[in-house]
Amino acid sequence: MSNPAPTRKPVLLSRGSWREVRRIGAILRKETVGGALLLFGAAVAMVWANSPWGDAYEALRGIRVGPEALHLNLTLGAWAADGLLAIFFFVAGLELKREFVAGDLRDIRRSAVPVVAALGGVMVPALLYLLITRGVDGAARGWAIPTATDIAFALAVLAVIGRFLPTALRTFLLTLAVVDDLVAIVIIALFYTETLAPVPLLGALVPLALFTVLVQRRVRSWWLLLPLAVATWALMHASGVHATVAGVLLGFAVPVLRDRKADDADDEDAPCLAEHFEHRFRPLSAGVAVPVFAFMSAGVALGGLDGVVSAYHDPVVLGVVAGLVAGKPIGIMTATWLMARFTHADLDENLAWVDMLGLSMLAGIGFTVSLLVGELAFGVGNDEHVKVAVLASSVIAALLAAVILRLRNRVYRRIHEIENADLDRDGVPDVYEADRPEKLGG
Template sequence: MPAPAPTTDRTPTDRKFLGLLPLPERTFLADALRAETVGGVLLLLAAVAALVWANSPFGDSYESVRDLHIGPAALGLDLSIEHWAADGLLAVFFFVAGIELKRELVAGELRDPKAAALPVIAALCGMAAPALVYVLTNAAGGGSMDGWAVPTATDIAFALAVLAVIGTSLPSALRAFLLTLAVVDDLFAILIIAVFFTSDLNFAALGGAFAGLVVFWVLLRTGVRGWCVYVPLALVVWGLMYNSGVHATIAGVAMGLMLRCSRRDGERHSPGEHIEHLVRPLSAGLAVPLFALFSAGVAVTGKSIGDVFTQPVTLGVVLGLVVGKAVGIFGGTWLAARFTKAELNPDLAWPDVFAVATLAGIGFTVSLLIGELAFEGDAALTDEVKAAVLIGSLIAAVLATFLLKLRVRKYEALLAEEERDEDEDGIPDVYEQHDPEYHLRMAAIHERKAAEHREKARLAGAPRDDADSPA
């Protein structure tokens, strides 16, 4: 039986859990994660700047800027800078998250229910376990249950920044698994915000926001183009959503989900992919770092750090991120693989999954947002929870760094094999293994290199030795 002809759109025949990704998916993933990594480094720098500013002799100026109110009061938008960052700028972040989710559902890892089952189960367990750890910690210590959702979120940008800083290049399958976890995580974080952190509803504003979303959808379906149409409409929808009592970031998610993310004949990129490519730098490079700058600035003292590990609320957040995330994701993945009989890529091992699960304990951006919503009105407790998120994320990052460094040589070898392209045709050789002409091309390449070697030897005046040729 002849081998199937190669195609860049097929799924490799040896597709396993954490196996080789289809080439288009791998290419898209590389582009997306490159932007996220840059944004993650900026996020890290913004968080450090916030902490330094808030704990410097100029700490009062940090609070003054953060609490400065600007905006039209007549429209209900006289908000503090911190509020604008959380409700306004993060709407851009969630808009991109909505596009990512839509793309995963129609063209990515979540499009196949069987393939999606494992990362979805892992993500759900990775949210349920931290919440359970938080609840048990506060039930035992008599703390508040209001913060149960704080340790449930994963910050993919911060996680990738950690990878960039420590210089660890994960194989694309592990990065895709981490990204899929984060996308599903974002989906349920959105649902948590919408369901549990919605204040008294203003049905007139909510109806107006819904009508605006309908107009947005109709314009998309009729092929209307131009940012001058969509950006003003998006701002109107956001303002109405904010005044409705539903968290304003939901507007961003809804609009992101409406974009078409499937490619038609003749299209190199779908509209959703194109817009994501344009907006992601704004989200990762500006919106999220500014949110971090005005949210991560908490006073850090020896006493405040000690309180994080002695108060049930803050201890629950730290344990949820460090223990709950790792145990939940790893346990959910292992159980799902066991019951679905999914085979792990033989080049990887279960400790690799545990290392990625530990890395997912970095829960910066959305955890800070949920912490602000959960303890709104209690500034002191909000700052304590923020400190707990920072410390928990730092511990998770250190543990993940240690675990990943143990296997760094293996990861580098796997990544080099993925990227090897000896015939220089732009397609990695691993994707051409089932091409019946592949070995003929490779033989020709080796013969060409051998001829070049012999010619160099002749010109150098050295005796030719065919035994030394690359062939």
């Protein structure tokens, strides 16, 4: 009587497919440049706001442009937050849909880990913030500020300090941040919509539906799609729901699977429509939208040392810092550990829990969405302390993560060199072809 084959234990953060590895690498290169531009924009804003010409910076942010129709006579700061960030969330919607429909995360066993980790990284910071700010009048409105992870900033830091870290960690961080942003946009729609105008909201469904029909038919003509996207955004803005929600909905409408009839059937490597749009709009998002928003939002007059000290006597500031620096890693690590505990899974053999700790700390970089939620929660001009907290938290989280991940990067350098030595004639490392014995001479 033959013995039954041993049951293989599930693996957390296992190595993805070679196709996904290449795709994530391309995304990282673009987001790294975007993260550098983001930091540059934020630094310029901070220096300008605290210079003798700080009033000129505030005057620039307050310039109004746009038609009165549909409440579109907005300040430049509002255009950056409501308009440019819609592009950012459109790309986030494309990425999230692609991951769960056509990427490695279409397997629920792979997708469950970053999704649950993201939810843990949302709930624990929010609870920690509410605990610290309890009893402070009006502070509860800022509970969502420390719940988001900034994709561009976090990936830029990871690219600098962790060049040789496993792709599974990079994929995990990217997916975690995208899910984070999706949760953030749901929170914005549900909890930061003060007045709702149903007629424009219902009206937004018309251009959205037409956009969906056209992209499902694989139409790529910008002169058809762009007016519909702008109309959806404008009507969503007029409805009272934050206009960036339109970006996510438009991203979800784009198909991520190739249609053999509509797409180029002769070219197996031709990109699907989602990849086509992502290729076009990710540079615009990472290189323009997010850096300009950072420039328009990060400038805060500190008022010298006394101003900084007074900011850190504000419970809201302490709540944001604690939520991002401590709450994020606690929530993500706890959720991931619970997934391993209840599914009887182990981390991939090439990873260690200290890697997850460093990555979880890196997720404490809030920045873009945290600044946006701060403006929505307390209003432009009343969120100066929030900006100080978000900026300080992001720097602290980046430094703490850098200490751990830099040390781990040295360990993985040797593994990287071994894998590169295993390249065969098709250019694919043999480690990614373990399930194809004919490629390995088996």
